[in-house]
Amino acid sequence: MNVRQLEYLDALARERSFRRAAEECNASQPAVSIAIAKLEGELGLELIHRHRREAVLTAPGEALVRWAREALAAVRGLTEEAGRFAGVLTGRLRLGVIPTALPAVAGITKELLSAHPDIRLEIRSLTSDEIVDELASFRIDVGLTYLDNEPLGAVTPIPVYEEGYLYLTAEDLPGESVRWGDLDGGRLCLLTPDMQNRRIVEAALRRSGAEVTAVVETNSISALISYVRAGWPSIVPDAWVALYGVPEGMSAVPLVAPEMSHSVGLVTRVTDLPQPLVKAFVESLDPPRVPSSP
Template sequence: MFFRQLEYMVALDRERHFLRAAQSCSVSQPALSEGIRKLEEELDVPLIHRGNKFEGLTAEGQQIVVWARRILADRDGLKEEIGAMRAGLSGRLRFGSVPTASIAVSLLTAPFCAQHPLARVQVVSDLKSEDVLRRLQNYEIDAGITYIRDSVPGEFQVAHLYMEKYVLLTAADTGTGGESATWAAAAALPLCLLDPVMQGRRRLDDVFAEVGVMPSPRVETDSVSSLFAQVTTGPWATVVPAAWLHVFGVPAGMCALPLVEPERAIPVGLVTLASEPGSVMARAMAAVSRMTDLTFLEDLPHEQAP
């Protein structure tokens, strides 16, 4: 019963609504409320601000949720560990990543699933860097791939995967010449870029601003596949990480030129919680990452290299 009470608290903190929390736990709302009331009696502290609707957790309730996530994660980790010792790794690996690292995720999940045929993988690939770390802290994911630009707090363990480098994707007859292009030259082209609210676009705007130019894209989109569809069928150029070309290729009639002045390379890494023993799923994914060389994502596909 104690674990169920902790699950109720975590669900209520996540949903901020009694009925939705109860539904997520597959119990009735009265059962959830009664479970939380009994937990309050056991701990002799109020955990929620009571009213006609959910009005938030007390300070004690917020602290209980922090401990509850940790306790529930340890419980699940113990079950996974024992299960792996008996019959091999099974269960679900929860993976989160920033959007531009989607190809890296796929290159790791394939060997992971090959090594652990009983395991399943759930991927969330539209997270911000800070969301990856937050979800790890809250035990909502087991591992994540994100940018490693600043120092990462000691509670996380980081394994470098590759450097994200940018290229200009433009019509072959644009006349840019040479084997590279400058950011200033790219800004002068008719561009299709990601939407400004997306993290990948904001990183591009930072570099453009650094060289004193600001592009005025004619078309903006919120998905990578739409971006490539636009530049494939329309008169647009774009700026993309070199890694994407290993998935989408360089469209016919276009060329990919590394961007210089300045050159930018942002480290991308696998992040897990550093606590021991940690999630058996996270350890298994970390082992796969150590055996998988992703540094080829830094370069253009060989057949498309200028």
């Protein structure tokens, strides 16, 4: 049994292709073929259906890859810990982020990167559900998501900042703020219902008795803002405005009555042996940062 075999198996499970798995591991396709065949021989099991066009794991393969990932995570932990002792933290920290928190991610990770220049970051935009999944299967190390809204999996939450909500429109607004109730009857552009931010907004509107029409739904906040320019107002997280500023010709005012906010923060796997990179990341947040423009 070899660590390399486990890496191949993991990549194979993820990519469903010998070629792509080999590429991901910086190896040749036969290397993966042979290594997996040898692993199957050692274990006396078929791990992969080879007759199909798509390389799909068998039931045993599916079960075993979980252990492989567990082992690989430990090996990664070992390597990171070694780097820590050698004075330089190295390795790739894989971060899953919900779309609405993406503008905040640079501010949050700034300290970590400057303190440990050898760390590489991998940022992936994921839904909150995907974050829980990928954490559990060791495909990301840390998630950045809502902490207080919907049930999380078996994760350790670390609050980072409070997300507030702004009303963004192309009109000139008279006041300093808008009440949720004022939006009643409005025609808005909102995120798609599969995104948690949309569900948060819906709940706030419902609580204040406002009914709105979602004229446009999108899962991209950039698209959202472009629709605001085109005339449909929207509700956006304040972090986005902090990053881009208020676009020319638009106004952004806080939504009040009530002034709502939701806690956004990191989630990590629960473990009694924390990954050094993750530990360094969390410690670099001290004192807790709020998102700010660069």
